[in-house]
Amino acid sequence: MKKEMSAIEAKYEAQKIAFGPMFFQSVIALRDLGILDFINSHRKGVSIDTIVEKLDVSEYGVHLLIEAAEVLGVVEVVADKVKITKTGFFLLKDEMTRINVNFMNDVCYLGAKSMTESIKKGKPEGLKVLGDWPTIYEGLSILPEPAKKSWFDFDHYYSDGAFPEALKIVFKNRPKTIFDIGGNTGKWSFACCAHDPDVRIKILDLPVQLKVAKQNATEKGLLERIDFHAIDLLNTEQKIPQGADVIWMSQFLDCFSKEEIVQILKNAWQAASPETTLYILEPFFDNQNFPAAQYSLVATSLYFTIMANGNSKMYSIKVMKELVAQAGFEVVNTYPLIGDSYHSVLECRKTIEA
Known part of the structure; x- marks a missing residue:
């Protein structure tokens, strides 16, 4: 029998939803600034001072993103050493995860705020951030980069x-x-x-x-x-x-x-x-x-709502x-x-x- 969630646990889950977009973008920043890859290259862990010294990122920025990553379970900090977790490794190296992250970030993220209007009108109101088409299909060949590459990578990965x-x-x-x-x-x-x-x-x-x-x-x-x-x-x-x-x-x-x-x-x-x-x-x-597959497919339905048609x-x-x-x-x-x-x-x- 599934254990009933306590009020404290439920409130925590609600905060994950509330702050989800911020944490998503923190992972994008960790990746794009090279911090996550640098941590992964030091399997025994690496100090924040070393990350700041070797990468062109401020001490403030590194601390900020490491704190976010630790909350997400992307890294762990043990004895002042930052280590990548299995979740962080998958974010960095797993092809499906990489493609999904890029698709969400490059194709869907800016348009997601139009979810309510898209459902009200039955039209992809978020699509206007990429171009002026009635559906995304008319614009696929001329999508701006990096959205175009991320869209086709996503489409081909899930069919090829x-x-x-x-x-x-x-x-x-x-x-x-x-x-x-x-x-x-x-x-x-x-x-x-x-x-x-x-x-x-x-x-x-x-x-x-x-x-x-x-x-x-x-x-x-x-x-x-x-x-x-x-x-x-x-x-x-x-x-x-x-x-x-x-x-x-x-x-x-x-x-x-x-x-x-x-x-x-x-x-x-x-x-x-x-x-x-x-x-x-x-x-x-x-x-x-696998639950991850069902989770990803339900999320893809939301893409159809806000961006596709x-x-x-x-x-x-x-x-x-x-x-x-x-x-x-x-x-x-x-x-x-x-x-x-x-x-x-x-x-x-x-x-x-x-």
Whole structure:
């Protein structure tokens, strides 16, 4: 049975929330000023005087940040020596943590204050700190740095790890033509071309994204095998063309509301033949092995609210299957947490009239 939290403990947890933004930025400063890395290089500990002497940071600044880091459990101070903790090590060296920190700091932090207005209006009111677009997707290729790099690092990290196993699933029946819906920079399409020398790909996305994908395909010499189809899937007049053996959606549907997801899937339904297979790759927040993964995915939903489009989120696997059914597809196979990833694949077939 879970121990009931005391009033004192609850009050402490509340203060963590109250001062959370300040402590987050203190860790950014520790990292960017080189203090955390310097402490990590001295495994037996290092004095604050040595940190001040070796780094171009004032004694005041070092003391301030070390005190914050000690409260957070990022460092510990023993006998006047500062040592990095396991938490500090992960903040400094763990790839997932580094990518998440950069994404929050460079993409989301300044816009987060617009959370209330974003929820009230159903629009990403925080996005204006990066640019003047209705959603972040129109501006991805021209985001200011470092937001652009941090956004793509985040997106690719949470999809690329799933690709090796996903390729085995998608190519088990040797499809000849794959439609990559919301193909973004083209990474999945390029992986398909490398996996099967005979497959043909059509990337469907917004024109601004296709420009980037086409440039990348040109550099890789893949223009003879990859076609490009400009489409705004929120426009009901624009239809996905027919002719695909496989329709692939990778970390795509979480960019839309439930109503929009059904609309997009119905568009896929009209394009699909009875032999077409629809694959949906998503990191479902209720289908994770570790608390850190679920925590990160729920936080990502908040990013969608304030920065991306104001109405989408990370979904549970149960909800996604319900939306698939509403659009006239049946989930015929579920591949949970494939490979070394946080993703599951839903394999779907067209069934009833949508």
